[in-house]
Each structure stands twice: as C-alpha cells, then as structure tokens.
Amino acid sequence: MNKPRAANPPYKLPPPLFDARCKACWFVAGLIALVVASFWSLDLQWAQFFSADAAASMGRFVGEFFPPDTSPAFLAKVAAAAWETLAMSALGTLLAAIAALALALPASRLHVHDAAWGRAPTRLLLNALRSIPELVWAALLLISAGLGPFAGTLALALHTAGVLGRLFAEAIENAPSGPGDALRAQGVGSGRVFLYATLPQVLPQLLSYALYRWENNIRAAAVLGVVGAGGLGQLLAFHMGLFHMPKTATVLGAMLLLVAFVDAASLGARRWMTR
Amino acid sequence: MADLSPRTAPTRDPAWLPRLFWSGALLVLLWPLLVATEFKPWRLLEAESLQVSGRFVASFWPLAHSADFLRMVAQDTWRTVAMATAGVTLALGIAVPMALLATRVLSISALSGRMARGPFWLRQVVRWALIVLRSIPELVWALVFVRVVGLGPTAGVLAIALTYGGMLGKVYAEILESGETHATEALLRNGAGRIQAFFYGLLPASAAELTSYTVYRWECAIRSSVVLGFVGAGGLGQQMDNAMKMFNGGEVATMLLVFMALVALADRLSAWLRKALG
Numbered sequence: 046m047n048k049p050r051a052a053n054p055p056y057k058l059p060p061p062l063f064d065a066r067c068k069a070c071w072f073v074a075g076l077i078a079l080v081v082a083s084f085w086s087l088d089l090q091w092a093q094f095f096s097a098d099a100a101a102s103m104g105r106f107v108g109e110f111f112p113p114d115t116s117p118a119f120l121a122k123v124a125a126a127a128w129e130t131l132a133m134s135a136l137g138t139l140l141a142a143i144a145a146l147a148l149a150l151p152a153s154r155l156h157v158h159d160a161a162w163g164r165a166p167t168r169l170l171l172n173a174l175r176s177i178p179e180l181v182w183a184a185l186l187l188i189s190a191g192l193g194p195f196a197g198t199l200a201l202a203l204h205t206a207g208v209l210g211r212l213f214a215e216a217i218e219n220a221p222s223g224p225g226d227a228l229r230a231q232g233v234g235s236g237r238v239f240l241y242a243t244l245p246q247v248l249p250q251l252l253s254y255a256l257y258r259w260e261n262n263i264r265a266a267a268v269l270g271v272v273g274a275g276g277l278g279q280l281l282a283f284h285m286g287l288f289h290m291p292k293t294a295t296v297l298g299a300m301l302l303l304v305a306f307v308d309a310a311s312l313g314a315r316r317w318m319t320r
Numbered sequence: 321m322a323d324l325s326p327r328t329a330p331t332r333d334p335a336w337l338p339r340l341f342w343s344g345a346l347l348v349l350l351w352p353l354l355v356a357t358e359f360k361p362w363r364l365l366e367a368e369s370l371q372v373s374g375r376f377v378a379s380f381w382p383l384a385h386s387a388d389f390l391r392m393v394a395q396d397t398w399r400t401v402a403m404a405t406a407g408v409t410l411a412l413g414i415a416v417p418m419a420l421l422a423t424r425v426l427s428i429s430a431l432s433g434r435m436a437r438g439p440f441w442l443r444q445v446v447r448w449a450l451i452v453l454r455s456i457p458e459l460v461w462a463l464v465f466v467r468v469v470g471l472g473p474t475a476g477v478l479a480i481a482l483t484y485g486g487m488l489g490k491v492y493a494e495i496l497e498s499g500e501t502h503a504t505e506a507l508l509r510n511g512a513g514r515i516q517a518f519f520y521g522l523l524p525a526s527a528a529e530l531t532s533y534t535v536y537r538w539e540c541a542i543r544s545s546v547v548l549g550f551v552g553a554g555g556l557g558q559q560m561d562n563a564m565k566m567f568n569g570g571e572v573a574t575m576l577l578v579f580m581a582l583v584a585l586a587d588r589l590s591a592w593l594r595k596a597l598g
C-alpha cells in the first residue's frame with residue numbers, strides 16, 4: 046500500500062533560529078545591535094518629553110499659534126517671502142542644470158574610443174557636491190555671499206548640480222550611439238556631434254530630471270532660510286526666535302500651502318504627461 | 321526629372337531664428353527671478369568679500385587633527401548615525417500601523433463590491449494624517465521640539481520619527497497595494513483574519529521591496545540628521561555650525577571630509593543591501 050506522504054516529513058525540526066551561514070540572520074543581528082546601541086548611547090529625555098510639564102508647554106506652544114496673524118501688512122510680507130522662495134528654487138535649479146550639463150560632458154564616455162580622462166575626477170567632484178546638503182552649503186556660502194536669498198540660491202545650485210550632473214552623465218552615456226557615430230564617421234567635430242546627435246535624444250530626459258529636482262528644491266528652499274539664506278525659512282526663524290507665535294503660525298501655514306501646491310501641481314503635470 | 325545632385329549642407333543653423341527668440345524670451349522671464357533672489361554675483365568678487373572668503377578657505381589647511389578634536393568628531397559622527405537609526409526605528413512604529421490601516425487590500429467589506437462607509441472614511445483620514453506628517457519638513461519639527469524638550473538629540477530623533485513616519489507609511493501602503501494581491505484576497509475570502517492575511521499573503525510578496533525602501537530612507541535620514549544639528553539637535557551638524565561661527569576653517573574642513581565619507585559609506589552600504597535583497 047502506498048501511504049500518501051506528508052508535505053513536511055514529521056521528524057524534521059524547524060531550522061535553527063541562528064545559523065552562521067545564513068546571511069539574513071547576520072543582517073538582522075547587526076540591525077538589532079545597531080538599534081539597541083543607538084537608543085542606549087543617545088541620552089534621550091523621554092521622561093522630560095512625556096512629563097505633564099512638557100505636555101503643558103507643548104499645549105501652550107500650540108495654543109499660542111492661534112489665531113494666526115492675518116493682518117494685510119504681514120500677509121504681504123509672507124507673500125513676498127513665498128515668492129522669494131519660489132524664485133530661489135527656480136533660479137537655483139536653472140543654474141544647477143547649466144552647471145550639471147557642463148560637468149556631465151567631461152563625466153561621461155561619449156563614444157567607445159573616448160579616453161575620457163576627466164571622467165573619474167569629474168565624477169568625484171560631482172559626488173562631493175552632491176553629498177553636502179543644501180543647508181550646509183548655505184551656511185558655508187553665507188561667509189562669502191552674505192545673508193540673503195543669493196546665498197540660498199547658490200547653495201541650491203551647488204547641491205543640485207551634483208545630483209543632476211550624475212543623472213545627466215548617466216543619461217548621456219546611455220543614449221543610443223547610432224546618430225552620433227554616423228556624424229563622427231563623416232568627420233564632424235565632437236562639439237557638433239553632441240549638439241546635433243546626442244543632445245536632441247537626451248533632452249526630454251534631462252528636462253524631466255531638472256523638473257523633478259525643482260520640485261524637491263522648492264521644499265528645500267522653504268527651510269534654507271533657517272540659517273539666514275532668505276525666503277520663508279528666514280521669516281520663520283526670525284519670528285520663532287522672537288516668540289511671535291501668531292506670525293510663526295502664518296509662516297508655517299504658507300509653507301504648508303506652498304509644499305501642498307507644488308505636490309499637487311507636479312502630480313497633475315505627471316498625470317497629464319503620461320496620459 | 322528628379323534632382324539627384326547631392327544637396328549641400330546649410331552653412332548656418334536652419335532653426336536659428338526660433339532659438340534666438342526663445343532664448344530672448346527666457347531672459348525676459350528670468351529677470352524677475354534675478355531681482356527677487358538679489359542675484360549679484362559680482363558681490364562675490366568684491367575685494368572685501370574675496371578677502372574674507374579667501375582667508376576662510378586658506379584656513380582649511382592644515383586640517384584640524386588633534387586627538388581631542390578627532391575623538392569629539394568620532395563621537396558626534398556616531399551620534400549622527402544613532403539619531404538617524406533611532407528616528408527611523410520610531411518612524412516604523414508610526415508607519416507600520418498606519419500603513420496597515422490605510423491599505424485597501426486588507427478591507428473585508430471591499431471583497432464584495434464597494435467598501436463600507438466607516439472603513440472608507442477611516443482609511444481616508446489615516447491617509448490625510450500621513451500626508452500632513454510628511455509635508456512638514458523635519459527642520460520645522462525640530463525647531464518646534466527644541467522649544468519643548470530643549471537642545472539635544474531628543475528633538476532631532478522626534479523630528480525624524482514624525483516626518484519619516486509619514487513618508488514610510490504612505491509609501492508602504494502604496495507598495496502593499498501595488499503588489500500581487502490574489503493570495504491575500506483568497507485568504508480573506510476563506511475566512512482568514514486580516515493580520516493572518518497580511519503575514520501570509522501580503523508581506524511575503526513585497527517584503528524585499530519594503531526592506532529596500534526602508535534602507536534607502538535610513539540613508540536619507542543620516543543626511544537629514546546632520547542638517548538637524550544646525551538647529552541644535554546635536555551631532556556633527558551642531559559642531560559644524562559652531563566651527564563655522566568661529567571661522568575655524570581647519571575644523572570645518574575635517575568635519576566636511578568626515579561627513580562626505582559617512583554619506584559615501586551609507587550610500588555604498590545601502591546600495592549593497594538593496595542589491596542583496598534583489
């Protein structure tokens with residue numbers, strides 16, 4: 046008689062919880078160690094945060110936000126700051142796109158026989174630009190550009206140039222090489238090969254990268270001012286520092302509106318483009 | 321008879337007129353932006369400002385490398401990583417329950433046509449809460465919490481936890497809904513509970529994607545925990561801010577290098593982990 050076999054032979058034990066050859070076990074163990082060490086080494090003041098005292102001060106803090114300051118003079122000031130934020134992000138992204146295109150050319154291998162001497166050093170530069178956040182750039186640039194939106198614009202441009210430069214270089218390297226090869230075989234110089242063969246192919250992709258970064262940069266520009274680089278952030282830091290809570294609430298509201306508007310606009314634009 | 325002679329290439333760009341026009345139009349549009357951002361690059365080249373920035377950049381070398389300073393940098397680097405890790409861990413505490421609440425796939429009433437009104441509104445409210453949490457920048461949360469709990473890492477951890485909780489929750493819900501849902505549906509139809517359906521149907525299908533997104537966000541959190549230091553949340557950012565205010569170029573340069581190394585390391589680690597997860 047053939048007995049039907051059980052799917053799991055009953056004598057088999059479940060696998061051990063930890064096995065030196067199991068990569069996932071090591072990963073989980075390392076993760077737990079990292080989390081425990083983090084909480085253990087930071088002197089987090091939960092007692093203070095969850096105390097009645099902190100709750101009361103939090104409540105008072107939020108209570109002071111209301112009613113927000115809606116006097117026309119202040120609203121005009123907030124609107125000007127919001128426009129400044131928008132202008133900073135737009136100009137910063139534009140400058141970044143130009144710089145990124147200029148850096149992406151030496152950072153990419155344009156054709157198979159391109160020696161591309163500058164590729165490694167330019168990529169290093171792009172990585173350095175990219176790994177320093179906008180706010181740190183802004184704090185550094187305040188020293189030479191002074192307080193105000195100009196430092197913020199440059200900071201956005203520098204960080205974004207790093208991000209876009211890498212994306213642009215990747216797009217240029219991945220473009221189909223046929224049209225460029227055809228021109229090169231005719232003896233056309235590399236400058237015109239780029240302008241008439243490579244650029245038209247990758248331009249839509251470059252534009253969409255730049256627009257995507259613009260969206261990010263509006264969020265970033267809103268808070269850049271906290272270190273003194275202009276826009277809504279500067280207004281926020283100023284009024285919060287002086288405990289003008291109703292005015293702070295208005296600025297916060299404007300910031301949220303701006304971010305929500307940008308999100309909705311970009312979602313709409315993407316839906317419209319992919320339709 | 322058709323003209324078979326080879327055409328000569330035009331000597332100038334055939335589309336030069338539109339190009340010129342659009343470049344001019346762009347410049348006109350650019351003008352208000354330049355005014356609003358006080359775009360005066362020549363200010364960088366004024367003798368006074370050149371002198372100040374020249375002195376600051378010149379003081380980058382030699383890098384600060386006294387044993388005391390290096391020990392302090394090492395400690396603050398660890399604090400930065402710890403702040404990011406603790407923040408993301410707490411963010412998971414917000415994100416996982418909210419994502420479970422917001423997932424439409426786990427709705428039992430939706431199995432038979434439309435979702436009932438109560439669960440529908442519950443899901444909608446949770447979604448809105450996630451969006452609000454996510455759309456307030458972490459720097460603003462940190463500014464608020466610094467007022468309440470005082471200077472220190474607590475404010476930074478809370479700020480990261482709230483913002484990243486919103487971000488992770490929203491994306492988790494999207495990942496869960498975009499995956500293969502037939503197994504989950506079959507389990508629910510056959511009488512499994514929602515938690516059972518999640519653990520045996522939904523989670524195995526998208527575990528790799530969820531983990532890899534979490535690792536990526538952890539990498540972002542390291543970057544933002546440095547930024548949070550600038551408003552007083554401790555760590556590398558705060559030391560950098562102090563050194564900049566003292567015009568101590570050597571210390572700034574060392575910390576920038578350490579920070580770049582940290583970001584590159586986190587980048588590598590997360591790329592490797594995500595590749596290993598497949």
